[in-house]
Amino acid sequence: SAVISQKPSRDICQRGTSLTIQCQVDSQVTMMFWYRQQPGQSLTLIATANQGSEATYESGFVIDKFPISRPNLTFSTLTVSNMSPEDSSIYLCSVVGLRQETQYFGPGTRLLVL
Amino acid sequence: AQTVTQSQPEMSVQEAETVTLSCTYDTSESNYYLFWYKQPPSRQMILVIRQEAYKQQNATENRFSVNFQKAAKSFSLKISDSQLGDTAMYFCAFVDRNRDDKIIFGKGTRLHILP
Numbered sequence: 001s002a003v004i005s006q007k008p009s010r011d012i013c014q015r016g017t018s019l020t021i022q023c024q025v026d027s028q029v030t031m032m033f034w035y036r037q038q039p040g041q042s043l044t045l046i047a048t049a050n051q052g053s054e055a056t057y058e059s060g061f062v063i064d065k066f067p068i069s070r071p072n073l074t075f076s077t078l079t080v081s082n083m084s085p086e087d088s089s090i091y092l093c094s095v096v097g098l099r100q101e102t103q104y105f106g107p108g109t110r111l112l113v114l
Numbered sequence: 115a116q117t118v119t120q121s122q123p124e125m126s127v128q129e130a131e132t133v134t135l136s137c138t139y140d141t142s143e144s145n146y147y148l149f150w151y152k153q154p155p156s157r158q159m160i161l162v163i164r165q166e167a168y169k170q171q172n173a174t175e176n177r178f179s180v181n182f183q184k185a186a187k188s189f190s191l192k193i194s195d196s197q198l199g200d201t202a203m204y205f206c207a208f209v210d211r212n213r214d215d216k217i218i219f220g221k222g223t224r225l226h227i228l229p
Contacts, residue, residue: 001161031214031215033216033217041221042205042219042220042221042222043159043205043217043219045216045217048214048216090157092159094159094217096215101147101209101211101215102147102149102161102164103149103161103209103215103217104161105151105158105159105160107156107157107158108157108158108159110157
C-alpha cells in the first residue's frame with residue numbers, strides 16, 4: 001500500500017483566515033480524494049482531486065471555500081478558506097493506487113478554528 | 115441512492131471474546147467492493163478487510179473475517195479473540211466500481227474491548 005503523509009498534522013486557526021493542507025504520496029496514484037470528518041461523525045467526501053484539471057466537488061462543497069490543487073500524480077493540496085468555527089474537523093486525503101482498487105488514507109489534519 | 119447502514123452505534127465486549135459488527139447496504143449495481151475500516155483514537159483510518167462482490171468466498175484476514183450475503187446485501191465483520199488494541203471506531207464502506215471509486219461510508223460502530 002502507498003505511504004501517505006499530510007501536513008500539518010494539526011493546527012489552530014483564527015476565524016477568517018485560510019489554511020492549506022498538503023498530501024504527499026510515496027508512489028504515483030490514479031485517484032486522490034479529500035474528506036472531512038466532523039467530531040463524532042463519519043467521513044464526508046469533499047472532492048476528487050484531478051491531476052492537471054479542476055477538482056470535482058460533491059454537493060455542498062464549492063471551489064471558493066475549498067480550493068484544491070493536484071499538480072502531479074503524487075501530491076495534492078486542500079485549502080480551507082475564510083474559516084469559521086464550523087470548519088473545525090479532521091481533514092483526510094485518500095488515494096487509490098495504480099494497480100489496486102482500495103482507498104488508503106493519510107493520517108489526517110486536525111483543524112480547530114477559534 | 116446507494117446507502118450503507120450500520121445499526122449498532124456502540125458495542126462493548128470482553129477481551130478474548132468474539133464480536134460481530136453488522137452492516138447492510140443498498141445498491142442496484144453488481145460491480146462493487148465492500149470494506150471495513152478501523153479508526154482508533156489516533157484517528158488514522160486503517161483498512162481491515164476487503165471483499166469483491168463477484169467473489170462468493172468470504173474474505174479473511176487473521177482474526178478478522180466477514181460474512182458476505184450478497185442477496186441479502188449484508189456484510190458483517192467478525193473479530194475473533196478480541197484484543198484491547200481492537201478498540202476503535204469501525205466503518206463499513208461501499209465502492210461502486212462504475213463511479214470513480216467514490217466511497218460511501220456507514221455512520222460507524224464504536225467498539226470497546228474491555229479488559
